[in-house]
Amino acid sequence: MTASHRQQSNRERILFCYVLGLLWNTGTGKIHYSVPEEMEKGSLVGDIAKDIGLKPRELSERGARIVSGGKKQHFALNVRSGSLVTVDRIDREELCPGSLKCLLNVEILLEDKVKIYGLEVEVTDINDNAPRFQENEVDIEISEQATLGTKCRLPNAWDLDMGMNGLQSYQLSPNPHFSLLMQSKADGAKYPELVLERALDREEEPVHHLILTASDGGDPVRSGTVRVRVIVLDANDNAPVFTQSVYSVSIPENVPVGTWLLTVNATDPDEGINGEVTYFWNIHNKAKQMFELDSHSGRISTVGNLNHEESGFYEMEVQAKDNAGLFARANVLVTVVDVNDNAPEVTIASLITSVPEGSPSGTVIALLNVHDQDSGENGLVTCSIPSNRPFKLEKNYGNYYSLVTNTALDREQVSEYNITVTATDFGAPPLSTDTLITLHVADVNDNPPAFSQTSYSAYIRENNPRGASIYSVTASDPDSEKNAQITYTIANDIFQEDPLSSYVSINSETGVLYALRSFDYEKFRDLQLRVTATDSGEPPLNNSVFLTLFILDQNDNSPEILYPTFPTDGSRGVELAPRSAEPGYLVTKVVAVDGDSGQNAWLFYRLLKATEPGLFSVACITVRSGLLGHSSTKTPSSRILWWQSQTKASHPSPPL
Numbered sequence: 001m002t003a004s005h006r007q008q009s010n011r012e013r014i015l016f017c018y019v020l021g022l023l024w025n026t027g028t029g030k031i032h033y034s035v036p037e038e039m040e041k042g043s044l045v046g047d048i049a050k051d052i053g054l055k056p057r058e059l060s061e062r063g064a065r066i067v068s069g070g071k072k073q074h075f076a077l078n079v080r081s082g083s084l085v086t087v088d089r090i091d092r093e094e095l096c097p098g099s100l101k102c103l104l105n106v107e108i109l110l111e112d113k114v115k116i117y118g119l120e121v122e123v124t125d126i127n128d129n130a131p132r133f134q135e136n137e138v139d140i141e142i143s144e145q146a147t148l149g150t151k152c153r154l155p156n157a158w159d160l161d162m163g164m165n166g167l168q169s170y171q172l173s174p175n176p177h178f179s180l181l182m183q184s185k186a187d188g189a190k191y192p193e194l195v196l197e198r199a200l201d202r203e204e205e206p207v208h209h210l211i212l213t214a215s216d217g218g219d220p221v222r223s224g225t226v227r228v229r230v231i232v233l234d235a236n237d238n239a240p241v242f243t244q245s246v247y248s249v250s251i252p253e254n255v256p257v258g259t260w261l262l263t264v265n266a267t268d269p270d271e272g273i274n275g276e277v278t279y280f281w282n283i284h285n286k287a288k289q290m291f292e293l294d295s296h297s298g299r300i301s302t303v304g305n306l307n308h309e310e311s312g313f314y315e316m317e318v319q320a321k322d323n324a325g326l327f328a329r330a331n332v333l334v335t336v337v338d339v340n341d342n343a344p345e346v347t348i349a350s351l352i353t354s355v356p357e358g359s360p361s362g363t364v365i366a367l368l369n370v371h372d373q374d375s376g377e378n379g380l381v382t383c384s385i386p387s388n389r390p391f392k393l394e395k396n397y398g399n400y401y402s403l404v405t406n407t408a409l410d411r412e413q414v415s416e417y418n419i420t421v422t423a424t425d426f427g428a429p430p431l432s433t434d435t436l437i438t439l440h441v442a443d444v445n446d447n448p449p450a451f452s453q454t455s456y457s458a459y460i461r462e463n464n465p466r467g468a469s470i471y472s473v474t475a476s477d478p479d480s481e482k483n484a485q486i487t488y489t490i491a492n493d494i495f496q497e498d499p500l501s502s503y504v505s506i507n508s509e510t511g512v513l514y515a516l517r518s519f520d521y522e523k524f525r526d527l528q529l530r531v532t533a534t535d536s537g538e539p540p541l542n543n544s545v546f547l548t549l550f551i552l553d554q555n556d557n558s559p560e561i562l563y564p565t566f567p568t569d570g571s572r573g574v575e576l577a578p579r580s581a582e583p584g585y586l587v588t589k590v591v592a593v594d595g596d597s598g599q600n601a602w603l604f605y606r607l608l609k610a611t612e613p614g615l616f617s618v619a620c621i622t623v624r625s626g627l628l629g630h631s632s633t634k635t636p637s638s639r640i641l642w643w644q645s646q647t648k649a650s651h652p653s654p655p656l
């Protein structure tokens with residue numbers, strides 16, 4: 001395009017870097033101008049004066065004006081310069097929407113000659129409009145399982161400008177999943193489509209943000225954009241996934257039923273109902289009786305009483321399923337921790353209920369087995385017995401303990417032992433079990449009978465009846481039964497040429513001694529016996545003791561006058577005394593003896609008969625014979641004195 005006429009307004013802004021107008025005579029005889037849209041107000045459109053053959057000044061002189069006919073005029077006459085100028089900005093797209101050519105007709109009237117000139121002003125397009133989309137943002141939904149090549153409509157853009165200034169092309173922001181395809185309608189109109197190039201995964205990227213740009217061909221290029229949100233629709237294409245492949249928990253065995261253990265959790269990345277997960281056991285019956293799984297929450301809790309001793313560990317499989325039957329597995333490990341709930345158990349593997357006394361130290365009494373159902377420290381057991389007993393516990397093989405004697409036992413001291421064996425575990429608090437072992441100490445004949453005295457003395461009056469019980473000896477034997485059964489015997493010595501057994505006998509069971517004779521003190525005064533006590537043990541043990549039997553005197557002998565001797569010829573005995581005998585003259589001695597002893601042998605003398613009483617007297621003296629053991633039987637004891645007494649004994653006796 002070239003300007004046929006160019007004129008610069010001297011008073012106005014410089015606007016005309018553009019080609020302003022084009023004048024040519026069309027076949028219609030109209031003057032033709034061309035002006036770009038959007039020019040400043042007052043812009044020159046054409047030099048009217050010149051084109052109708054007038055001087056500029058003549059325009060006003062001849063009353064030139066634009067005939068409006070009531071319509072809005074976009075042009076005005078500048079009568080001073082004789083040119084046609086714009087009266088405001090002209091927007092081609094507003095004036096001639098959708099038209100390829102925008103022609104405005106202007107009629108100019110010269111009033112003086114009433115002449116009309118027709119003008120045609122073509123408003124040419126400039127690229128003043130960018131392509132535009134109806135919305136700023138559009139959403140497109142595609143299933144994540146859509147096949148490659150799937151197409152979706154994209155929004156169209158419009159550009160009010162024409163030709164190259166109009167919409168020329170679309171571009172899509174770079175994206176690995178989608179490409180842009182231009183399609184044409186039957187009428188040749190083009191529209192953009194989105195093509196799926198790479199598979200979608202909602203779980204990976206649920207929304208793709210794209211920008212569609214529409215560009216025109218102007219210079220400079222104008223463009224418009226729309227944000228395209230591609231929303232990936234869910235398909236149940238994901239299996240649930242457990243948050244852990246193994247869930248472990250340790251729990252004391254004594255937790256109450258209903259205790260929560262853990263919660264398994266499987267998540268399904270799918271949406272809504274596709275992502276709903278239910279849980280199932282895949283376990284054997286025994287564990288099912290112990291644990292409950294909530295199919296919705298995944299909570300696992302106990303429904304039975306756990307027992308570490310029965311089962312200390314459970315390994316269970318839990319499954320999570322979604323609505324499409326897709327599932328996942330996880331393992332649940334439950335460790336049942338021991339609690340010290342079992343006391344030790346003591347089993348007597350072997351027991352001697354009776355042990356002979358005197359058995360050597362170390363004799364095994366019992367073999368005990370200790371066991372505790374608990375584990376670890378709770379199952380470790382020690383055994384003990386009271387320390388003041390003559391026994392000890394020795395650790396034997398494994399969990400066995402031997403109860404052995406610590407010293408030789410003496411039945412005579414303690415015949416029965418109650419031994420309490422205490423088994424204690426190491427739990428906190430510890431539990432213990434007492435086991436009572438009763439041990440009898442069997443008798444051994446280790447004690448001889450014992451007499452209570454080292455020797456015995458017994459006294460018996462002479463002239464005792466035969467068979468009289470004299471005395472009783474008793475020996476004791478601390479042993480028991482036969483070992484304590486005592487038999488008494490007397491050693492059968494010879495006494496005064498007779499065996500002792502003819503004097504005395506003993507009841508072998510009671511130890512009572514009997515006189516077999518009547519004893520005569522005057523024959524013997526004592527008798528020594530050896531009494532033996534013998535038990536019935538095997539072999540028997542015995543002990544002897546001496547018993548002295550003293551015969552006690554009885555007054556069983558009359559005194560016997562030894563002098564003067566009683567005449568045997570029937571005559572009387574005669575004693576002579578001189579006439580001149582002084583008082584106190586010893587007439588004769590009377591000597592008498594008594595077989596008895598002691599007081600029984602004390603003699604008293606007295607004149608029985610005298611012709612002349614008063615002439616003679618008996619010096620009544622006694623001679624105490626010696627005590628037992630002193631022979632006095634043959635010793636003269638007294639004298640008859642004439643008024644006077646004297647003793648033969650060395651020590652004087654008091655006169656009577």
Ligand SMILES: *[C@@H]1O[C@H](CO)[C@@H](O)[C@H](O)[C@H]1NC(C)=O
Nearest residue numbers: 243263264265266267297298
């Ligand atoms: C399950 O795990 C997911 C992911 O770790 C978490 O967001 C959700 O809260 C968990 N559910 C439960 C019930 O703990």
Ligand SMILES: *[C@@H]1O[C@H](CO)[C@@H](O)[C@H](O)[C@H]1NC(C)=O
Nearest residue numbers: 415416417418419436437438
């Ligand atoms: C031992 O225990 C038994 C039974 O408890 C009891 O009868 C007996 O008298 C006890 N013996 C001793 C020596 O304590």
